[in-house]
Amino acid sequence: MKVSRKWVWIVSLMFVFSMVMMGCGSGDKNNGGNTNQPSETAGEGTKAPEDKVSITYSQWGTAEELQRVQELLDQFMAANPNITVKLEGKDWGSYWDGLTANAAGGTLPDVLKTSYAFIEKYAELGIFKELDGLLGSNSFPLADVDPSLLGLHQYQGKQVSMPIDANVIVFYYNKGLFDNPETNPKGAVYPGMEPTWQEVADIATKMTLDANNKNPGEDGFDKGSIKQWGLSLVPGSTMDWFLEPMLWSNGGKLINDDGTLALDTPEAQEVLNYFIDMTKNSNINTTPAQMEGLGGQANLGITTGKVAMNAGGSWNTTHYKEAGITYGITHLPKFKTTQTVVQPAGVAMSASTKHEAAAYKLLSWLAGSDGQTALAKQGFSIPANKQAASAYLETAGSEFQIFLDAQQYGIVSPFTVKKTDLVWTYGEQVMKNPLAGDGDLAAAIADLASKIQ
Incomplete structure (x- = not known):
């Protein structure tokens, strides 16, 4: 019985050896003889x-x-x-x-x-x-x-x-309105390449006209008969691509690292109140209702021929070209630092x-x-x-x-599930009107904070 096992082992070994030699010969004659695809392990991932x-x-x-x-x-x-x-x-x-x-x-x-x-x-x-x-x-x-x-x-x-x-968010202006003395009777200049909000507000004041060509702040200005606005911005409807970088520009945030709302800080409150004043008191920015009357999209405001400046994405250039307007581009206005959103x-x-x-x-x-x-x-x-x-x-x-x-x-503010809910589900319905001066801002912030807990 022992001898029998020994001979079986010897015969098996000779068979394996002959097969190996045949494989080597085949490889010499035909490089494509091995049709098995090599395994692509993590260690081999660096090779094509x-x-x-x-x-x-x-x-x-x-x-x-x-x-x-x-x-x-x-x-x-x-x-x-x-x-x-x-x-x-x-x-x-x-x-x-x-x-x-x-x-x-x-x-x-x-x-x-x-x-x-x-x-x-x-x-x-x-x-x-x-x-x-x-x-x-x-x-x-x-x-x-x-x-x-x-x-x-x-x-x-x-x-x-x-x-x-x-895709990146920038600031656009309608050159045609600036270049025409009838739509720019005060001779406002184009905004600079890295404008401040004070600079933009001054320009927008000159570019906002009522039916009698008076500007906000002038005696006799009629806010009920505005025919041309300096700005079209709806911060409550554009929280992710406009409001958030403006908060960062002033040292604030839209949302904290733990996912809670960050709009109650002094830095954030200053920004929110600035836009409310710009719309409600200074009358240089369209209200949401006025924007709807002009076509409904703040980032396309300059295509109406009734708005001098608006924020928008790089993709908006196609719409401006289709509208047949000449436009200029600058970086988003800043409070303290120039910031934007890249998408x-x-x-x-x-x-x-x-x-x-x-x-x-x-x-x-x-x-x-x-x-x-x-x-x-x-x-x-x-x-x-x-x-x-x-x-x-x-x-x-x-x-x-x-x-x-x-x-x-560009700010580095990755989207989380909570942030997605904040800007795309709840943000506009809660904040659009209060950020235009129509509603209780503090109550709106509290409501929004509760929705994303």
Whole structure:
């Protein structure tokens, strides 16, 4: 019995040896003899996959927007022929519903577009892969992206997404109204590049006219017959992109680190009362009712021909162009420091991707200089990566340099679930009228604070 086992062992060993030798011979004759794809473990995530691999990329957008995304993916695949990327495009609403369902079902895309406003919500679902290790091991040049953008795509101090575009809030004025003596009889000048609120208030006073061309403060001024306003601002309806940076500008905040409302501090109260006075007493800013009569959107006030200045996003330039007006752009007015909001979308990797190397390759291309330059040349988005700045200006025009410059003034105030409820669910209904001087401000703040507890 012992001899029998010994011979079985010897025969088995000879068989294994012969198979190994055959494998070596096959490899010499045909480099493609091994058809098994190598495993893409975390340690290998810094390398591009050697064999062909297919990954998915998902984002929201219109048909036109998704076509531009496909053009970018085609460029990536041309540069990386071993990686095939399948685009999964959806509209805004179904995209986020689908992402939640995919997370529950374990069918997340390998790479996905993210919004700065939903980082916490989806990070808590565990769908994002932490990127710090991959970015570090691949020496991704993080200095090419402004810290204010990177900060909005972090969760608990970890980078979970990389910014790829940089919509920014600035301040616009209607040059036509300023240049026409009939609409500017007092000769008000354009606001400077980093104006103070006092400067803007003085200009707005001169640009506000009643039916008899009188300005606020002049004898006989009739606030009931205003035909032109210096400003259109509705702070209570634009808490996230206008009121919040103005609070920061004065040393205040919209929301505390623990998620509670921060509007009861002296710094915040000074800002709130300033805007109330500007609307209710100085009469240089439209009331919400007046704004509705002009079209309803404060950030498009200058397109009506009845408003001299308004705050708005970089995306508003398309509307101004369509309205046929000539306009100028400055940074948001300041109380103490110049501040703004940057609203960057980003790209993230699924925590459950089975193709880490290929997924990182795509993510780093989209967020890196090559992908960002390709994005800039399309002429529709402001790149988040500074290396693509020249390509953006060549396409969009040198007058849009301010959108790149403004990123340095962006506040780092990531969205939480409470903050989302604050600015998009409760903020407008509670604060819109009180911040125009119509209602009890203290009661409104107390009501808002109770809603987000």
